Amino acid sequence: xxxxxxxxxxxxxxxxxxxxxxxxxxxxxxxxxxxxxxxxxxxxxxxxxxxxxxxxxxxxxxxxxxxxxxxxxxxxxxxxxxxxxxxxxxxxxxxxxxxxxxxxxxxxxxxxxxxxxxxxxxxxxxxxxxxxxxxxxxxxxxxxxxxxxxxxxxxxxxxxxxxxxxxxxxxxxxxxxxxxxxxxxxxxxxxxxxxxxxxxxxxxxxxxxxxxxxxxxxxxxxxxxxxxxxxxxxxxxxxxxxxxxxxxxxxxxxxxxxxxxxxxxxxxxxxxxxxxxxxxxxxxxxxxxxxxxxxxxxxxxxxxxxxxxxxxxxxxxxxxxxxxxxxxxxxxxxxxxxxxxxxxxxxxxxxxxxxxxxxxxxxxxxxxxxxxxxxxxxxxxxxxxxxxxxxxxxxxxxxxxxxxxxxxxxxxxxxxxxxxxxxxxxxxxxxxxxxxxxxxxxxxxxxxxx
Ligand code: GAP
Numbered sequence: 001x002x003x004x005x006x007x008x009x010x011x012x013x014x015x016x017x018x019x020x021x022x023x024x025x026x027x028x029x030x031x032x033x034x035x036x037x038x039x040x041x042x043x044x045x046x047x048x049x050x051x052x053x054x055x056x057x058x059x060x061x062x063x064x065x066x067x068x069x070x071x072x073x074x075x076x077x078x079x080x081x082x083x084x085x086x087x088x089x090x091x092x093x094x095x096x097x098x099x100x101x102x103x104x105x106x107x108x109x110x111x112x113x114x115x116x117x118x119x120x121x122x123x124x125x126x127x128x129x130x131x132x133x134x135x136x137x138x139x140x141x142x143x144x145x146x147x148x149x150x151x152x153x154x155x156x157x158x159x160x161x162x163x164x165x166x167x168x169x170x171x172x173x174x175x176x177x178x179x180x181x182x183x184x185x186x187x188x189x190x191x192x193x194x195x196x197x198x199x200x201x202x203x204x205x206x207x208x209x210x211x212x213x214x215x216x217x218x219x220x221x222x223x224x225x226x227x228x229x230x231x232x233x234x235x236x237x238x239x240x241x242x243x244x245x246x247x248x249x250x251x252x253x254x255x256x257x258x259x260x261x262x263x264x265x266x267x268x269x270x271x272x273x274x275x276x277x278x279x280x281x282x283x284x285x286x287x288x289x290x291x292x293x294x295x296x297x298x299x300x301x302x303x304x305x306x307x308x309x310x311x312x313x314x315x316x317x318x319x320x321x322x323x324x325x326x327x328x329x330x331x332x333x334x335x336x337x338x339x340x341x342x343x344x345x346x347x348x349x350x351x352x353x354x355x356x357x358x359x360x361x362x363x364x365x366x367x368x369x370x371x372x373x374x375x376x377x378x379x380x381x382x383x384x385x386x387x388x389x390x391x392x393x394x395x396x397x398x399x400x401x402x403x404x405x406x407x408x409x410x411x412x413x414x415x416x417x418x419x420x421x422x423x424x425x426x427x428x429x430x431x432x433x434x435x436x437x438x439x440x441x442x443x444x445x446x447x448x449x450x
Pocket of ligand 1: 168325330
């Protein structure tokens with residue numbers, strides 16, 4: 001994690017994520033596997049809450065969205081038809097001495113040159129002109145393209161026919177089910193199919209914590225529209241995207257739209273707006289919304305020989321629908337949530353770290369403690385309160401480790417909005433102390449009010 005963690009705030013977040021059981025390096029016990037991350041008990045809860053919120057926002061609360069969950073391994077024709085076999089590539093250059101490999105555009109960025117819009121040849125020319133060396137100080141080779149799909153074989157034979165790929169986007173599992181859903185549900189246009197799930201990319205240089213990893217999770221919608229009506233659908237989904245990002249607690253000021261210039265757009269896109277976020281590592285892409293035209297359904301029809309046309313009900317009007325695709329990376333949303341929630345302040349002359357997570361995303365909503373863990377009557381009363389809250393809210397933690405100060409610090413770091421403490425007065429008057437994470441203010445409330 002050397003160069004890429006150049007930023008103190010980012011390092012503090014990574015350290016907290018590990019220390020408090022959110023995110024660990026993948027295969028850490030064996031020295032790690034670059035570009036992979038494991039989620040601990042709090043991380044998996046936070047991640048699921050983000051995914052559930054997205055599903056609720058974009059699928060369950062709408063009449064025009066349908067969910068699917070397609071297989072990760074797909075017929076190799078999917079990736080030939082989609083263009084991924086030929087064009088899902090990044091520019092790669094090599095240190096000519098130690099043979100370490102780098103993404104050419106990242107090398108330029110790290111040397112203060114903006115590679116956006118440059119062809120591979122222009123990037124090489126810039127490296128030569130500026131005399132840019134590898135991070136180890138050695139000359140760099142000319143660039144070549146590197147396909148990012150993980151290749152594998154399905155079944156017991158290892159030949160060209162058995163080749164498959166770990167999907168690099170969830171989108172294709174949606175397109176290949178378009179006709180199934182149309183035939184089963186007869187949805188009116190416009191309508192969308194949504195999917196959440198793992199995607200895999202053999203990134204040349206995974207970096208910046210979970211921001212660029214080799215295995216990650218996507219939340220994607222393919223929204224099918226009449227070719228003449230793509231613009232209004234694009235605007236509507238862009239507006240919904242902003243509402244969703246707000247519901248993650250991200251401030252509007254930290255969110256930016258980038259109208260991606262043609263030369264930087266994916267091969268299938270006629271228009272793309274990237275939503276960028278002010279991460280501690282800088283302003284970077286959080287998600288993208290693209291107008292994919294009829295590129296994918298058209299290719300499926302051509303390669304499979306099956307019609308992907310849609311007929312407007314009660315008419316003879318038949319066409320291949322066009323597509324608007326909002327595509328979110330879960331890890332990038334999660335990293336934005338952690339970055340926006342991370343706070344440092346001072347309480348009673350001591351530095352305090354806390355996560356100001358929105359209450360609906362906090363992995364633990366209430367922590368319940370007896371003031372003293374060696375007083376059975378306090379423990380019994382605290383258990384009563386714990387059970388009550390657990391039944392009501394689910395994500396409630398029992399915490400009797402260390403003294404109260406230590407418990408508060410631990411709960412602050414995991415973003416628990418409320419700590420409830422049961423003391424001797426509670427036995428008399430059924431009241432408890434409830435402490436607010438953000439203000440650290442303590443109030444006395446009756447148990448029934450909780
Ligand atoms: N289906 C379109 C598509 O996959 P993309 O811009 O390549 O488009 C969509 O990826 C989103 O997936 C990105 O905006 C980002 O949030 C996430 N993503 C892409 N590559 C990633 C990586 N290596 N690590 C983490 N997230 C990634």
